[in-house]
Amino acid sequence: MNLVRSTILAAAGSNRLRRLVSTAPGTRSVVERFVAGESCARAVEVVRGLAADGLNTTLDYLGEDTTDVEQAEHTVRTYLNLLDQLHGEGLAPHAEVSVKLSAIGQKLSGRLSVDNAYRICAAAEQCGTTVTFDMEDHTTTDATLATVAELRRTWPWAGAVLQSYLRRTEADALALAGSRVRLCKGAYAEPESVAFGTAHEVDLSYVRSANALLAGDGYPMFATHDPRLVDILGERARWYGRKQGSYEFQMLYGIRPDEQRRLAGEGETVRVYVPFGEQWYGYLMRRLAERPANLGFFLRALASR
Numbered sequence: 586m587n588l589v590r591s592t593i594l595a596a597a598g599s600n601r602l603r604r605l606v607s608t609a610p611g612t613r614s615v616v617e618r619f620v621a622g623e624s625c626a627r628a629v630e631v632v633r634g635l636a637a638d639g640l641n642t643t644l645d646y647l648g649e650d651t652t653d654v655e656q657a658e659h660t661v662r663t664y665l666n667l668l669d670q671l672h673g674e675g676l677a678p679h680a681e682v683s684v685k686l687s688a689i690g691q692k693l694s695g696r697l698s699v700d701n702a703y704r705i706c707a708a709a710e711q712c713g714t715t716v717t718f719d720m721e722d723h724t725t726t727d728a729t730l731a732t733v734a735e736l737r738r739t740w741p742w743a744g745a746v747l748q749s750y751l752r753r754t755e756a757d758a759l760a761l762a763g764s765r766v767r768l769c770k771g772a773y774a775e776p777e778s779v780a781f782g783t784a785h786e787v788d789l790s791y792v793r794s795a796n797a798l799l800a801g802d803g804y805p806m807f808a809t810h811d812p813r814l815v816d817i818l819g820e821r822a823r824w825y826g827r828k829q830g831s832y833e834f835q836m837l838y839g840i841r842p843d844e845q846r847r848l849a850g851e852g853e854t855v856r857v858y859v860p861f862g863e864q865w866y867g868y869l870m871r872r873l874a875e876r877p878a879n880l881g882f883f884l885r886a887l888a889s890r
């Protein structure tokens with residue numbers, strides 16, 4: 586992993602820096618580029634705008650590593666409220682939610698996060714939509730996949746996420762090829778014992794895992810902004826005889842919005858990952874770590890005013 590990326594990811598865990606960044610005058614304009622506001626109402630407004638452009642969405646209420654039962658409960662209630670609002674506005678079939686198990690109590694007790702995940706899935710079913718469970722650092726991979734497997738016994742549409750930087754992922758993709766699976770590169774600082782060390786290896790692993798998913802009868806969700814991978818994935822989908830709509834592309838809110846619309850215009854199903862909420866710091870730091878150009882933009886905005 587390069588030095589800039591590992592330094593920014595380390596900063597993501599610093600409380601001192603979190604306070605400094607959160608109170609800096611130029612922060613808001615940077616946050617607004619990647620985060621759809623702090624409230625459910627604002628997030629729903631953003632979803633409505635994206636839907637008008639033919640884009641599906643998956644909403645993430647920001648927050649992770651909860652060590653407080655009340656905070657976990659607050660997160661679950663926010664998701665239930667959000668699902669209600671999406672349903673009420675007729676947006677639910679095209680807007681789903683993304684949930685981090687660590688935000689709903691995984692670090693407090695495995696059972697608490699599973700019970701909370703059941704509540705969110707039951708609400709999503711009532712609203713006619715789905716849930717995808719984000720993947721966090723590699724120490725949680727087994728537990729998260731086990732939870733999603735358990736949920737899938739009741740809700741076969743419960744989605745898992747695989748990260749191609751992990752050496753294990755091609756095998757996981759083969760095992761999960763009959764399911765709804767989001768494939769991404771991975772956003773955490775991982776040791777080489779479990780993760781590939783070069784971007785090239787991560788890309789090769791991505792394509793091998795994508796092949797495994799496309800060969801199965803599940804629903805692959807390709808989460809990447811990488812133009813080369815997007816081209817390869819389109820070609821691989823055709824090679825496997827996949828019709829448009831039997832897989833989808835996913836990108837993050839605020840990143841390559843023109844490409845999102847171009848793909849949708851070509852008939853592809855595109856889903857935008859829309860994060861919202863007050864706890865945007867860790868999320869923003871991971872986005873900055875991915876792209877040094879964003880760091881320059883961020884520092885200029887902080888220095889302004």
Ligand code: FDA
Nearest residue numbers: 719720746769770771772808809810811835836837858875
């Ligand atoms: P990468 O960052 O390597 O960029 C490749 C190329 O894409 C760049 O060279 C550039 O051409 C283009 N590009 C990237 N960013 C750009 C920008 N800002 N503007 C213009 N071009 C840009 N991670 C995780 O660990 N767990 C998870 O659950 C998820 N969930 C998730 C959902 C969705 C919908 C997405 C899109 C991503 C995630 N991720 C994730 C994050 C993911 O693992 C990864 O960190 C980012 O998507 C960045 O990787 P890329 O594949 O975009 O390639």
